[in-house]
Amino acid sequence: xxxxxxxxxxxxxxxxxxxSLNQITTEHWxxxxxxxxCARFGIPSIALWRHKIEETGLDACVKLVRxxxxxxxxxxxxxxxxxxxxxxxxxxxxxxxxxIDQAASLQADSLVMVVGGTQGVPLDDARKMVFDxxxxxxxxxxxxxxxxxxxxxxxxxxxxxxxxxxxxxALQIAMLYxxxxxxxxxxxxxxxxxxxxxxxxxxxxxxxxxxxxSDWLVPLPDILKCRGMMGDGVIEIKRIREAVDQTxxxxxxxxxxxxxxxxxxxxxxxxxxxxxxxxxxx
Amino acid sequence: xxxxxxxxxxxxxxxxxxxSLNQITTEHWxxxxxxxxCARFGIPSIALWRHKIEETGLDACVKLVRxxxxxxxxxxxxxxxxxxxxxxxxxxxxxxxxxIDQAASLQADSLVMVVGGTQGVPLDDARKMVFDxxxxxxxxxxxxxxxxxxxxxxxxxxxxxxxxxxxxxALQIAMLYxxxxxxxxxxxxxxxxxxxxxxxxxxxxxxxxxxxxSDWLVPLPDILKCRGMMGDGVIEIKRIREAVDQTxxxxxxxxxxxxxxxxxxxxxxxxxxxxxxxxxxx
Numbered sequence: 001x002x003x004x005x006x007x008x009x010x011x012x013x014x015x016x017x018x019x020s021l022n023q024i025t026t027e028h029w030x031x032x033x034x035x036x037x038c039a040r041f042g043i044p045s046i047a048l049w050r051h052k053i054e055e056t057g058l059d060a061c062v063k064l065v066r067x068x069x070x071x072x073x074x075x076x077x078x079x080x081x082x083x084x085x086x087x088x089x090x091x092x093x094x095x096x097x098x099x100i101d102q103a104a105s106l107q108a109d110s111l112v113m114v115v116g117g118t119q120g121v122p123l124d125d126a127r128k129m130v131f132d133x134x135x136x137x138x139x140x141x142x143x144x145x146x147x148x149x150x151x152x153x154x155x156x157x158x159x160x161x162x163x164x165x166x167x168x169x170a171l172q173i174a175m176l177y178x179x180x181x182x183x184x185x186x187x188x189x190x191x192x193x194x195x196x197x198x199x200x201x202x203x204x205x206x207x208x209x210x211x212x213x214s215d216w217l218v219p220l221p222d223i224l225k226c227r228g229m230m231g232d233g234v235i236e237i238k239r240i241r242e243a244v245d246q247t248x249x250x251x252x253x254x255x256x257x258x259x260x261x262x263x264x265x266x267x268x269x270x271x272x273x274x275x276x277x278x279x280x281x282x
Numbered sequence: 283x284x285x286x287x288x289x290x291x292x293x294x295x296x297x298x299x300x301x302s303l304n305q306i307t308t309e310h311w312x313x314x315x316x317x318x319x320c321a322r323f324g325i326p327s328i329a330l331w332r333h334k335i336e337e338t339g340l341d342a343c344v345k346l347v348r349x350x351x352x353x354x355x356x357x358x359x360x361x362x363x364x365x366x367x368x369x370x371x372x373x374x375x376x377x378x379x380x381x382i383d384q385a386a387s388l389q390a391d392s393l394v395m396v397v398g399g400t401q402g403v404p405l406d407d408a409r410k411m412v413f414d415x416x417x418x419x420x421x422x423x424x425x426x427x428x429x430x431x432x433x434x435x436x437x438x439x440x441x442x443x444x445x446x447x448x449x450x451x452a453l454q455i456a457m458l459y460x461x462x463x464x465x466x467x468x469x470x471x472x473x474x475x476x477x478x479x480x481x482x483x484x485x486x487x488x489x490x491x492x493x494x495x496s497d498w499l500v501p502l503p504d505i506l507k508c509r510g511m512m513g514d515g516v517i518e519i520k521r522i523r524e525a526v527d528q529t530x531x532x533x534x535x536x537x538x539x540x541x542x543x544x545x546x547x548x549x550x551x552x553x554x555x556x557x558x559x560x561x562x563x564x
Contacts, residue, residue, distance in 0.1 A: 118516045119500055123474070156438040158475035159500040159516050169477050192405070193440035195451050218401055218441040220505050234400045234441050 020045030020073040022256035026267040031056040039068040073252035075103040081133025082116030110149030149185035167200035183209030205247040302327030302355040304538035308549040313338040321350040355534035357385040363415025364398030392431030431467035449482035465491030487529040
């Protein structure tokens with residue numbers, strides 16, 4: 001059996017070497033606990049959230065990650081470029097510059113962008129602010145060696161979190177820059193429904209700087225904290241992962257699950273299940 | 283000022299003659315009460331839901347509508363073509379044939395289709411079942427003089443309600459048939475986020491058989507019962523309505539609001555506000 005026919009049949013596997021624990025999956029853990037947890041379970045990569053980094057301290061996180069021999073797949077998050085006033089938009093830019101510095105210190109593959117919703121701004125204007133916002137930070141990112149990862153969010157977040165809702169939209173911005181500076185981050189929870197999904201993934205060839213998995217539960221338990229463990233929902237995760245890999249992406253795959261029920265389980269138990277589901281279903 | 287320049291500036295208005303009360307907006311009313319409510323408030327059209335029609339009785343509804351001089355903009359709903367077994371799919375077809383008969387009796391402009399989610403079926407297969415389902419009922423619809431109205435639903439409903447999530451997708455099916463037999467129904471709540479919205483609306487020229495309004499609240503109070511009164515959310519309703527009208531659509535505009543808070547207000551108060559917001563904001 002050659003590799004292509006295996007891919008055609010959705011039978012390829014990933015091993016733990018590509019697993020990254022997005023620390024939101026173990027929400028009750030501090031950054032220190034999440035880093036130590038990865039080391040304990042032999043997970044080679046981690047994605048850190050800024051409020052957790054700041055709680056533990058950036059320098060401490062850098063040391064902890066280095067001592068544990070971990071790779072940082074991403075820092076979450078920059079963005080939030082949309083705001084009604086120029087002053088607010090400038091404040092957001094300042095915050096993004098700080099986020100770039102944090103991502104640089106942690107040598108993260110990318111700084112994930114959640115670009116901001118419509119609130120208070122007409123949709124087209126909000127979308128233009130995202131173009132402008134990226135333009136305002138790309139030079140500092142380049143100088144810092146940080147790749148900006150534009151993440152399209154599910155259309156249900158267009159109001160409050162992100163007016164970037166399709167892969168096409170994210171690529172329209174990314175293509176203005178070199179791939180080293182601006183790429184796209186794909187998360188199955190945000191893109192699985194797209195009627196043009198596989199063509200859009202292919203069109204992102206060379207631009208994918210991050211890939212996230214979880215599952216879409218039916219019924220959806222919540223809007224923000226809606227995500228399920230891989231295998232508990234309706235997303236064809238393996239098919240999407242194979243399409244992403246076919247573009248040449250071979251980097252870490254983050255497991256990023258926002259879900260109250262999972263958060264309330266013992267984190268060690270969650271991480272065990274993450275590993276088990278990852279190697280069998282992703 | 284010529285009409286085009288007014289349209290360019292989003293200044294056109296609609297009057298009550300185009301208002302249709304989708305009865306779900308006054309959920310606690312029976313079909314009889316909703317029909318009588320429309321008559322009392324001078325609303326010329328109504329959209330009826332099948333469970334409410336069946337509760338009051340189809341013949342009684344036909345008589346009530348006729349006696350009140352009302353026009354029925356749509357019957358909600360047919361569809362739900364996606365199912366794991368052939369037997370289930372056949373049962374859904376049977377149910378659609380009954381829905382067509384009800385829409386025919388009420389001389390509704392269209393029978394609105396909520397085509398069904400993915401549950402238990404891979405997404406591509408589910409989408410194919412929708413093509414097959416429409417093909418199975420179009421002859422009976424034509425013979426009955428009923429137009430099938432394919433409504434793309436927001437991507438957040440792809441799991442449980444509808445794998446038809448963009449105007450493009452709905453048009454791909456509709457275009458297989460004559461416009462008298464199969465059209466599309468556009469609801470701002472489902473389409474407002476789409477980066478290609480205005481181009482897609484234009485591409486639906488001659489195929490739009492229904493148009494629904496409400497508003498997208500931030501934050502979203504619920505997934506199903508998420509809709510706000512026009513003006514309480516972030517959708518550019520007038521701009522979208524003008525784009526729809528520019529395609530030549532001049533039919534009824536349904537106000538369809540699923541929202542617990544609104545449902546719990548006195549229906550007469552809700553209807554008064556619907557009229558006020560409709561003439562000023564739609």
